[in-house]
Amino acid sequence: MTLLLAGLFVVLAGGFLSLFPRSSGLLGAGGAVAGCLMGLVPAFAVLAGGSPPSLRLPWAVPGGSFHVEIDALSAFFLVPILALSALGAVYGVAYLQAWRGRKAIGLAWLAYNTLVASMILVTIARNVVLFLVAWEMMALASFFLVVFEHEREASREAGWTYLVATHLGTAFLLAFFLMLGRESGSFEFDRLHPPSQAGLFFVLALVGFGTKAGFMPLHVWLPDAHPAAPSHVSALMSGVMIKTGVYGLVRALTFLGPLPAWWGWTLLVVGLTSGLLGVLFALAQHDLKRLLAYHSVENIGIIAMGLGLGLLGLHYGNPVLAVLGFAGALLHVVNHAIFKGLLFLGAGAVIHATQTREMDELGGLMKRMPLTGATFLIGAAAISGLPPLNGFVSEFLIYLGAYRGATSAGAPVAVPSIAAIAGLALIGGLAAACFAKACGVVFLGEPRGAHASGAHEAPRAMGIPMLVLAVACVAIGLLGPLLMRTLAPVLIQVTALPPADVVTSIDEAARPLRFIAGGAGGFLVLAALLALARAVLLSRRPIHESVTWDCGYARPTPRMQYTSSSFAQPLTDLFGLVLRTKRRASAPRGYFPGEAAFASETPDVWRETLWRRLFAGATWGFSKFAWLQQGRVHLYILYIALTLVALLIWGLR
Amino acid sequence: MTQMIEAVMVLLVLTNLLLLGTSRLATCIRTVAIQGVALGTLPVLGHAHELSLRLVLLAVGSASLKGVVFPFLLFRAMREADVRHEIEPFVGYTASILIGIGSLAVSVWASSRITLPGPAVSSLVLPAALFTILVGLFVIVSRRKALMQVIGYLAMENGIYAFGVVLVGEIPMLVELGVLLDVFVAVLVMGIAIYHIRREYDHIDVDELDALKG
Numbered sequence: 083m084t085l086l087l088a089g090l091f092v093v094l095a096g097g098f099l100s101l102f103p104r105s106s107g108l109l110g111a112g113g114a115v116a117g118c119l120m121g122l123v124p125a126f127a128v129l130a131g132g133s134p135p136s137l138r139l140p141w142a143v144p145g146g147s148f149h150v151e152i153d154a155l156s157a158f159f160l161v162p163i164l165a166l167s168a169l170g171a172v173y174g175v176a177y178l179q180a181w182r183g184r185k186a187i188g189l190a191w192l193a194y195n196t197l198v199a200s201m202i203l204v205t206i207a208r209n210v211v212l213f214l215v216a217w218e219m220m221a222l223a224s225f226f227l228v229v230f231e232h233e234r235e236a237s238r239e240a241g242w243t244y245l246v247a248t249h250l251g252t253a254f255l256l257a258f259f260l261m262l263g264r265e266s267g268s269f270e271f272d273r274l275h276p277p278s279q280a281g282l283f284f285v286l287a288l289v290g291f292g293t294k295a296g297f298m299p300l301h302v303w304l305p306d307a308h309p310a311a312p313s314h315v316s317a318l319m320s321g322v323m324i325k326t327g328v329y330g331l332v333r334a335l336t337f338l339g340p341l342p343a344w345w346g347w348t349l350l351v352v353g354l355t356s357g358l359l360g361v362l363f364a365l366a367q368h369d370l371k372r373l374l375a376y377h378s379v380e381n382i383g384i385i386a387m388g389l390g391l392g393l394l395g396l397h398y399g400n401p402v403l404a405v406l407g408f409a410g411a412l413l414h415v416v417n418h419a420i421f422k423g424l425l426f427l428g429a430g431a432v433i434h435a436t437q438t439r440e441m442d443e444l445g446g447l448m449k450r451m452p453l454t455g456a457t458f459l460i461g462a463a464a465i466s467g468l469p470p471l472n473g474f475v476s477e478f479l480i481y482l483g484a485y486r487g488a489t490s491a492g493a494p495v496a497v498p499s500i501a502a503i504a505g506l507a508l509i510g511g512l513a514a515a516c517f518a519k520a521c522g523v524v525f526l527g528e529p530r531g532a533h534a535s536g537a538h539e540a541p542r543a544m545g546i547p548m549l550v551l552a553v554a555c556v557a558i559g560l561l562g563p564l565l566m567r568t569l570a571p572v573l574i575q576v577t578a579l580p581p582a583d584v585v586t587s588i589d590e591a592a593r594p595l596r597f598i599a600g601g602a603g604g605f606l607v608l609a610a611l612l613a614l615a616r617a618v619l620l621s622r623r624p625i626h627e628s629v630t631w632d633c634g635y636a637r638p639t640p641r642m643q644y645t646s647s648s649f650a651q652p653l654t655d656l657f658g659l660v661l662r663t664k665r666r667a668s669a670p671r672g673y674f675p676g677e678a679a680f681a682s683e684t685p686d687v688w689r690e691t692l693w694r695r696l697f698a699g700a701t702w703g704f705s706k707f708a709w710l711q712q713g714r715v716h717l718y719i720l721y722i723a724l725t726l727v728a729l730l731i732w733g734l735r
Numbered sequence: 736m737t738q739m740i741e742a743v744m745v746l747l748v749l750t751n752l753l754l755l756g757t758s759r760l761a762t763c764i765r766t767v768a769i770q771g772v773a774l775g776t777l778p779v780l781g782h783a784h785e786l787s788l789r790l791v792l793l794a795v796g797s798a799s800l801k802g803v804v805f806p807f808l809l810f811r812a813m814r815e816a817d818v819r820h821e822i823e824p825f826v827g828y829t830a831s832i833l834i835g836i837g838s839l840a841v842s843v844w845a846s847s848r849i850t851l852p853g854p855a856v857s858s859l860v861l862p863a864a865l866f867t868i869l870v871g872l873f874v875i876v877s878r879r880k881a882l883m884q885v886i887g888y889l890a891m892e893n894g895i896y897a898f899g900v901v902l903v904g905e906i907p908m909l910v911e912l913g914v915l916l917d918v919f920v921a922v923l924v925m926g927i928a929i930y931h932i933r934r935e936y937d938h939i940d941v942d943e944l945d946a947l948k949g
């Protein structure tokens with residue numbers, strides 16, 4: 083515990099020290115890296131089976147106490163948070179160089195380190211007040227990072243959307259915790275007990291934490307905020323910050339006692355909606371970071387599906403489904419942190435090299451940025467859930483649980499299981515298509531614009547974090563079956579099932595995984611041998627290089643290549659009803675066509691319909707009270723005085 | 736001792752009425768200062784049989800702050816802003832006094848309903864304290880000059896102080912010092928703000944500062 087708190091202090095101290103001019107952000111990044119490495123030690127110790135350390139200090143705030151603890155669940159979320167924060171900090175040093183002299187880099191590091199520290203505090207806080215304070219710190223720190231480029235209108239708007247969304251979420255959490263605390267008579271997490279109206283509390287927690295996690299339709303801030311933030315911050319926000327929402331939800335479930343079936347159903351439906359719509363909207367984007375942001379919605383959906391299946395398994399007494407559902411969901415939290423972090427860092431490297439996020443301006447970057455291209459490809463394969471990478475392992479666990487549920491039990495378990503299987507399969511296929519598009523358009527072919535043709539490989543400080551994450555993708559994929567046992571303490575805590583049941587279920591899942599990993603390992607070895615043979619055979623022959631895109635045209639130009647929207651068009655047309663893509667085209671006419679143009683745009687359908695109407699309604703409603711705002715201090719104080727006197731009289735009546 | 740405390744309370748009520756009925760800023764500043772000094776003696780009067788260094792320090796500190804420092808700052812602000820009278824308040828002086836008497840009635844009624852955690856030193860304390868708070872609020876609301884708002888704020892603080900010292904008695908010193916520091920900073924900031932408002936707009940009429948209205 084001491085080590086983690088010391089790490090927390092080091093992170094914060096680094097943030098404040100970076101405010102000094104001339105520190106060039108190295109102090110901030112150094113503090114983040116050192117603090118996170120210190121924190122990893124106790125987190126791993128707890129995951130390895132150590133007893134959870136805790137600390138309780140009095141705090142003058144009413145109802146508050148500085149009560150922190152690292153139990154298995156906290157440690158499980160701490161590991162990706164700490165690891166990705168450290169890697170992001172290393173990457174950020176090089177990434178922020180571009181703004182050197184034009185922006186207050188020190189402030190950005192202060193916000194970054196505060197974000198890291200508050201995420202740590204959120205996962206270890208065991209007191210409602212402490213938790214909410216850390217939660218708000220997290221929201222504010224990330225807000226300041228989103229508006230880092232505040233001179234751009236889009237950034238300010240994204241920051242504003244994010245601020246409104248996160249505060250609406252916190253309002254629900256405030257209601258959740260205050261009501262729960264009042265019923266329990268204490269604000270300590272370990273004294274909160276199941277309330278009488280548990281369903282209401284579940285909905286409050288789902289909305290409150292779901293806003294941060296990005297469940298549809300509460301996800302609207304994600305596709306705006308992630309592209310606006312600097313890339314290492316996007317990686318951190320998308321990789322781990324939104325996972326604090328998942329953490330909060332899982333933690334809240336442990337307070338709420340016996341679980342009705344409809345909670346599981348709700349989570350499953352929310353997960354299916356987020357997963358499917360998330361990936362569909364990702365498919366229709368042509369801003370690289372926006373595409374990745376929608377994929378975060380998709381992956382959060384997969385996590386929610388796993389949690390939903392787990393809850394249903396618990397309710398209907400099906401331990402295999404429960405354990406594998408939760409295992410898949412929790413492992414996917416870690417995996418998504420790794421590959422989404424990797425992909426955002428890769429996207430950042432591309433932006434760093436080309437100054438654009440527009441995929442239709444890019445192309446042919448594989449030759450110019452081999453490391454970025456290779457690691458991005460690994461991340462893309464992992465997020466599509468392809469073996470032998472880590473995304474496959476967690477999705478496979480959910481599949482396996484769902485198959486068990488579908489075959490071994492009655493209709494109440496079989497129906498959601500089959501729905502989950504079908505949904506996951508569709509999501510996986512669409513995700514693969516989407517990343518074929520992203521990788522293909524950005525890295526293959528020929529450059530579509532001047533931005534891409536002048537691209538250069540990322541500096542080493544940006545390359546190394548990407549390499550580490552790519553290696554982690556492969557390592558978890560291959561060593562997954564061996565790592566399964568480390569999930570046991572978390573699952574025992576979350577599901578409250580007998581430890582023996584949990585371990586047997588995990589071992590059961592590890593068996594097929596072992597075969598798959600072994601087979602994949604063999605395949606990799608084979609591929610390496612073939613590559614070696616190719617290199618040996620080619621070593622004595624002359625090698626010609628030719629253009630990538632020829633296609634038998636007399637005068638090929640890069641503009642003949644598939645664009646991101648044309649590649650995705652068959653799929654986006656298929657789902658046109660949901661996507662409502664807006665197209666503006668002026669087709670070529672006549673025998674000697676002159677100018678032609680085509681543009682497509684897919685705005686978020688929830689934002690355009692639900693939220694816009696809701697906020698327009700709210701604005702209309704509040705404008706009815708505009709007469710109260712006279713702009714005169716007297717009147718405002720008169721309002722206060724009248725309210726006070728009225729309350730006094732009413733209270734003493 | 737109770738008699739002394741009651742005398743202070745009567746003084747408080749009378750000075751409040753004076754505050755409502757006068758247009759001269761200098762008189763208002765002095766009135767609030769007198770209130771402050773009188774209230775400063777309360778901790779000593781209230782706990783005369785167990786006099787401690789802490790209480791004496793508290794009394795001396797608050798009396799000197801309210802009786803010397805604040806009037807000094809306010810007089811300086813008055814000189815700098817070159818304002819001597821409250822001209823055309825929102826509520827006239829006669830009406831103000833009538834409203835003041837009305838709020839005195841409300842305070843007395845409310846005091847009869849409030850149950851206190853401990854025995855009160857005197858039955859006059861509660862109505863007088865409430866009355867002072869209400870008068871402070873009323874002055875803030877009904878006067879035009881920014882300086883009068885500060886005075887109203889000080890009167891309100893006096894009411895809160897009276898409430899605290901006599902009823903609770905054992906206010907932790909740290910809290911009391913914190914409150915005093917708050918008020919001190921507030922008066923200082925307002926003094927500076929008044930000076931700047933004056934320099935910027937050539938007047939300190941608060942009702943004309945509504946440019947930020949949406």
